[in-house]
Amino acid sequence: MLLKEIKTIYHKELDALYAREEVASFFCIAIEHYLNLERFVLAMQPDKIISKEEEQPLFETLAQLKIQRPIQYIIGETRFMELDFIVNEGVLIPRPETEELVRWVIDDVRNVKCESRRRNASKETTAIKNARVQILDIGTGSGCIAVSLAKNLPNTEVFALDVSEQALKVAQANALHNNVSVSFTTADILTLQELEGSFDVIVSNPPYVRELEKKEIESNVLEHEPGLALFVPDDDPLLFYKKIVQFAEKNLNKKGSLFLEVNQYLGIETKALFETTIWTAIQLRKDMFGNDRMLMGTLK
Numbered sequence: 001m002l003l004k005e006i007k008t009i010y011h012k013e014l015d016a017l018y019a020r021e022e023v024a025s026f027f028c029i030a031i032e033h034y035l036n037l038e039r040f041v042l043a044m045q046p047d048k049i050i051s052k053e054e055e056q057p058l059f060e061t062l063a064q065l066k067i068q069r070p071i072q073y074i075i076g077e078t079r080f081m082e083l084d085f086i087v088n089e090g091v092l093i094p095r096p097e098t099e100e101l102v103r104w105v106i107d108d109v110r111n112v113k114c115e116s117r118r119r120n121a122s123k124e125t126t127a128i129k130n131a132r133v134q135i136l137d138i139g140t141g142s143g144c145i146a147v148s149l150a151k152n153l154p155n156t157e158v159f160a161l162d163v164s165e166q167a168l169k170v171a172q173a174n175a176l177h178n179n180v181s182v183s184f185t186t187a188d189i190l191t192l193q194e195l196e197g198s199f200d201v202i203v204s205n206p207p208y209v210r211e212l213e214k215k216e217i218e219s220n221v222l223e224h225e226p227g228l229a230l231f232v233p234d235d236d237p238l239l240f241y242k243k244i245v246q247f248a249e250k251n252l253n254k255k256g257s258l259f260l261e262v263n264q265y266l267g268i269e270t271k272a273l274f275e276t277t278i279w280t281a282i283q284l285r286k287d288m289f290g291n292d293r294m295l296m297g298t299l300k
């Protein structure tokens, strides 16, 4: 069959389920992943002959897209912060909003490090120069936050925890795949009081979607992504944030910072958990879609 004929079949079968551009993008992802054909080949060689053997994974992908399985789970990988991450149904697919949170942490750690270097310039010792920032990622899932931070901030020591053993296996594979060192721990943040060591930065994208928001969620997310990673009860939607803020108050070093991804409808309420007697420099930021999405505070 010709490349363009298979593309036509994708549109015929999927255009009723997804936007046309999305179907075109699925097709490009599939040919890139299974046939190692870059996107431009489709434009340059639409009449390229695809063998029966090569066709097979493209049609298997099509069948799975028809039942709305996310393309990232079908091919078993995704991109985040310009890195490749392995994903499966045991982990949330990393979102672009979370990249914004990671960039904020990277900028902040680099700035704080520069500032303390400047302050200490005259009395700079080897110990100060080599001091490694300790970072903890709570609810690491695929490890996308922890691994990206370790990759972009070489002078740090990164720790990560999750309650899901299945997620931690994926996160470990991602650290290996991206050639970084992250220390992973199985722990339930709802009951955890302390961890060994203390941290300069704690970051988390915990579950925050209320049951009442389920109707806003696409069925490919609802049916395929892990509920454990997404949902919180309607009567206690800030459950994780309350625990994480308390945990950070005990386990952050003085002047350490907490970074959180938040529910867009609960930004103000989440911000209110940072008591101003303990926290300073509290900032609520919007994501690229203009929704309240990221929160940060520094211990006094």
Ligand SMILES: C[S@@+](CC[C@H](N)C(=O)[O-])C[C@H]1O[C@@H](n2cnc3c(N)ncnc32)[C@H](O)[C@@H]1O
Pocket (backbone or CB within 6 Å): 091, 092, 093, 094, 095, 098, 138, 139, 140, 141, 142, 143, 144, 145, 161, 162, 163, 164, 167, 187, 188, 189, 190, 205, 206, 207, 208, 228, 229, 230
């Ligand atoms: C919204 S996902 C975030 C995953 C990943 N950090 C990201 O940004 O894509 C929340 C994560 O919290 C984990 N989680 C849920 N309940 C938890 C608990 N009680 N203690 C620790 N982690 C938990 C889930 O397994 C999931 O991996």
